[in-house]
Amino acid sequence: MVIVLLGKNGQLGWELQRSLLPLGEVVALDYPQIDVAQPDTYVSLLREAAPRVIINAAAYTDVERAEAEPERAFAVNGTAPGVLAEQAVGMGAALIHYSTDFVFDGKKTSPYLETDPIGPLNQYGVSKLAGEQAVLQAGKSYLILRTAWLYSLRGHSFITRVLKGARQKQSLRMVTDQVGSPTWARLLAEVTALLLARGGEDAPGWLAERRGVYHLACSGQANRLQWAQEILRLDPHREEQVVEVVLPARSEEFPSPVKRPAYSVLDCSRFNRVFNMSLPDWRLALRLAMDTSTVLAASQSARPG
Numbered sequence: 001m002v003i004v005l006l007g008k009n010g011q012l013g014w015e016l017q018r019s020l021l022p023l024g025e026v027v028a029l030d031y032p033q034i035d036v037a038q039p040d041t042y043v044s045l046l047r048e049a050a051p052r053v054i055i056n057a058a059a060y061t062d063v064e065r066a067e068a069e070p071e072r073a074f075a076v077n078g079t080a081p082g083v084l085a086e087q088a089v090g091m092g093a094a095l096i097h098y099s100t101d102f103v104f105d106g107k108k109t110s111p112y113l114e115t116d117p118i119g120p121l122n123q124y125g126v127s128k129l130a131g132e133q134a135v136l137q138a139g140k141s142y143l144i145l146r147t148a149w150l151y152s153l154r155g156h157s158f159i160t161r162v163l164k165g166a167r168q169k170q171s172l173r174m175v176t177d178q179v180g181s182p183t184w185a186r187l188l189a190e191v192t193a194l195l196l197a198r199g200g201e202d203a204p205g206w207l208a209e210r211r212g213v214y215h216l217a218c219s220g221q222a223n224r225l226q227w228a229q230e231i232l233r234l235d236p237h238r239e240e241q242v243v244e245v246v247l248p249a250r251s252e253e254f255p256s257p258v259k260r261p262a263y264s265v266l267d268c269s270r271f272n273r274v275f276n277m278s279l280p281d282w283r284l285a286l287r288l289a290m291d292t293s294t295v296l297a298a299s300q301s302a303r304p305g
């Protein structure tokens with residue numbers, strides 16, 4: 001089976017490259033080799049590869065910057081997924097696309113269902129919602145997997161920021177008024193690969209029968225303070241930490257041009273019902289992610305200096 005993966009260098013894309021390997025030939029692409037906002041940079045590559053599955057892990061994910069350049073965010077997150085869905089239809093392929101908890105306004109106090117009203121609070125959320133709608137409109141065989149609070153131990157993420165802060169400052173402040181489900185990118189990638197393995201050579205037909213929007217995040221919930229405390233507790237190099245206290249804070253103490261949902265926990269029971277799979281509790285996932293071998297690189301890059 002040939003799979004085209006877009007966004008191979010991102011948190012999720014990097015993990016997908018690894019998870020998809022056993023399934024067949026993976027043609028992995030990213031910016032600047034291609035620009036998903038400019039179809040002429042990848043359409044001929046797609047046709048040449050003739051994939052059974054296209055996986056779109058490319059996205060404009062800088063939520064703050066999206067406020068300043070909404071057109072670019074919209075082109076990448078809103079328009080490109082529709083083009084990919086059309087291309088997939090044209091070549092009889094399936095499309096797997098990822099979306100976000102930021103399509104919700106965060107006013108609920110119990111986990112969001114796929115059927116709950118959407119209401120993005122910022123340009124990133126608006127653009128991701130447009131991408132969902134474009135796939136729904138153009139696609140035939142597709143999954144839109146809405147995930148949340150995605151992290152990896154590569155590059156910059158909440159984890160690496162917390163580890164770094166704990167090595168530089170005696171006190172840290174973390175907000176308690178943002179609640180979500182931290183989700184390890186590796187587990188999302190593994191589940192994506194398992195889905196494709198189930199569909200086998202008929203992945204496009206199998207997914208067409210199950211097409212739609214699904215929530216897929218680790219179970220349980222945490223606020224940013226609880227998440228940071230767990231990261232610090234699981235840090236395999238705690239002796240390097242100089243932090244003495246992590247103080248609770250409110251979002252308004254960190255002025256930002258971006259409004260974020262206060263509560264964006266996703267109810268993943270639809271995915272669980274249809275595919276008989278679910279992601280573990282966020283604490284267990286974090287423990288796996290922070291296993292000494294995987295965290296080594298992150299804690300090394302977190303050392304001051």
Ligand SMILES: NC(=O)c1ccc[n+]([C@@H]2O[C@H](COP(=O)([O-])OP(=O)(O)OC[C@H]3O[C@@H](n4cnc5c(N)ncnc54)[C@H](OP(=O)(O)O)[C@@H]3O)[C@@H](O)[C@H]2O)c1
Pocket residue numbers: 006007008009010011012013030031032034035036037056057058059060061062076098099100101128146147148149150151185
């Ligand atoms: N991160 C989160 O907390 C979170 C939460 C919920 C949902 N999600 C969704 O989950 C998916 C994966 O997110 P992620 O955290 O893995 O994102 P990421 O780490 O930011 O990776 C996105 C990748 O897409 C690439 N890209 C950006 N613009 C592109 C363009 N015009 N053409 C081609 N490639 C482009 C990026 O390249 P550059 O780095 O060079 O720009 C990067 O390699 C996305 O759909 C995202 O919206 C993320």
